[in-house]
Amino acid sequence: MPELPEVESLRLYLISQGVVGRTITDAAADWPGIESTEDGMGGLSQLRGRVIAGIGRVGKNLLVTLDRGVLWLHMGMTGRLAVMRPDDEPLRYARTTFYLDDERRIELDDPRRWAGVRLLESKSEVLAGIGPDALGASLTEEEFIRRVKTRRSPVKSVLMDQSVLAGVGNIYADEALHRAGIRPSRRADRISDSRLADLRRAVRTCLLQALRYIVDHPDERGRPFVVDAYDDRMRLERKKNAVCPDCSAPLRTQKIGGRASYFCPRCQT
Numbered sequence: 138m139p140e141l142p143e144v145e146s147l148r149l150y151l152i153s154q155g156v157v158g159r160t161i162t163d164a165a166a167d168w169p170g171i172e173s174t175e176d177g178m179g180g181l182s183q184l185r186g187r188v189i190a191g192i193g194r195v196g197k198n199l200l201v202t203l204d205r206g207v208l209w210l211h212m213g214m215t216g217r218l219a220v221m222r223p224d225d226e227p228l229r230y231a232r233t234t235f236y237l238d239d240e241r242r243i244e245l246d247d248p249r250r251w252a253g254v255r256l257l258e259s260k261s262e263v264l265a266g267i268g269p270d271a272l273g274a275s276l277t278e279e280e281f282i283r284r285v286k287t288r289r290s291p292v293k294s295v296l297m298d299q300s301v302l303a304g305v306g307n308i309y310a311d312e313a314l315h316r317a318g319i320r321p322s323r324r325a326d327r328i329s330d331s332r333l334a335d336l337r338r339a340v341r342t343c344l345l346q347a348l349r350y351i352v353d354h355p356d357e358r359g360r361p362f363v364v365d366a367y368d369d370r371m372r373l374e375r376k377k378n379a380v381c382p383d384c385s386a387p388l389r390t391q392k393i394g395g396r397a398s399y400f401c402p403r404c405q406t
């Protein structure tokens with residue numbers, strides 16, 4: 138499932154492909170029920186003639202700033218984006234296509250159809266209630282500690298709560314907690330400030346290392362490979378009989394907030 142590093146890699150990819158400054162000439166969409174929307178395209182016909190002014194991101198939300206309004210993209214479970222040349226065959230699960238004024242097109246490919254696309258007046262429509270980006274400059278050490286420390290829930294649930302900070306999902310939460318040596322079930326308000334500072338650093342390190350891995354391992358067309366690729370970008374093996382990469386103790390699993398958590402009973406306290 139695309140998390141923050143995967144979505145950031147898509148943002149960097151779109152920028153590297155030179156789509157900023159291009160005009161969207163048309164769009165096409167294929168979602169369940171879309172025929173019944175007013176324009177038969179879920180409102181995306183209004184994109185015609187709008188210029189891509191920039192591409193931002195908060196957490197897992199990709200925000201394409203237009204000369205008027207914002208195009209919000211969320212990759213769901215299996216979404217990814219590809220910039221296609223005129224003679225490229227459409228991707229097999231292309232659900233939405235944005236046609237550009239230089240004959241290229243951007244396709245949102247999504248086998249499981251849980252990705253989201255919406256044209257908004259302003260980004261505040263989707264960002265209300267979402268905390269600062271986990272890699273953003275506004276999430277200083279002081280701010281991170283302040284936000285996490287007021288919660289009495291297990292620290293892993295707090296890390297994954299998008300209203301506390303945006304972009305950390307199940308996998309990277311486990312990675313960061315292992316790196317910081319903190320048990321996922323530990324109550325957030327009982328963790329010392331210095332350990333929380335370690336945790337913030339661990340979150341950033343995990344996300345940035347994963348991003349580096351994705352950028353360094355594109356697919357054969359130079360596109361970020363963001364789906365089902367939980368491989369060397371992760372330190373914890375998420376399977377039975379996995380052991381701690383640091384001390385070789387068998388990893389334990391525990392359900393926290395309904396999600397499977399992997400941790401080392403020796404290194405994480």
Ligand SMILES: [Zn+2]
Nearest residue numbers: 381384401404
């Ligand atoms: Zn260990």
